[in-house]
Amino acid sequence: MQGQFQIRRVSKQRADELKKSGALGRSLLLDTFNGFLLIEPVGSNLGDGDFLSPEEAEYELQPVWHLGPMSALRQARKRLGLEAEIEAGQFSGSSV
Numbered sequence: 001m002q003g004q005f006q007i008r009r010v011s012k013q014r015a016d017e018l019k020k021s022g023a024l025g026r027s028l029l030l031d032t033f034n035g036f037l038l039i040e041p042v043g044s045n046l047g048d049g050d051f052l053s054p055e056e057a058e059y060e061l062q063p064v065w066h067l068g069p070m071s072a073l074r075q076a077r078k079r080l081g082l083e084a085e086i087e088a089g090q091f092s093g094s095s096v
Helices: 012-021 054-060 070-079 088-092
Strands: 005-010 028-032 035-041
Touching (some): 005 012, 012 028, 012 035
Antiparallel strands (some): 028 035
């Protein structure tokens, strides 16, 4: 992954705390089918869960799991140095 950002799981309670406090700053909080994911600057220690490997991040940051706006998903992937542009068919739900 890129050296500036890291991805980790975050509990619902901690996600709510971060949203209410305004402490997210440059971080992104994503809601997925598998729970909340936090893309945070390295060393910020905002999250309370396990860090994801690049392979896990690639898997988790797919449109099928993401419950929010696709622009947030694209930004998260870009910050982590993952292929930012996912095939258009994956975003629309088509398999063509």
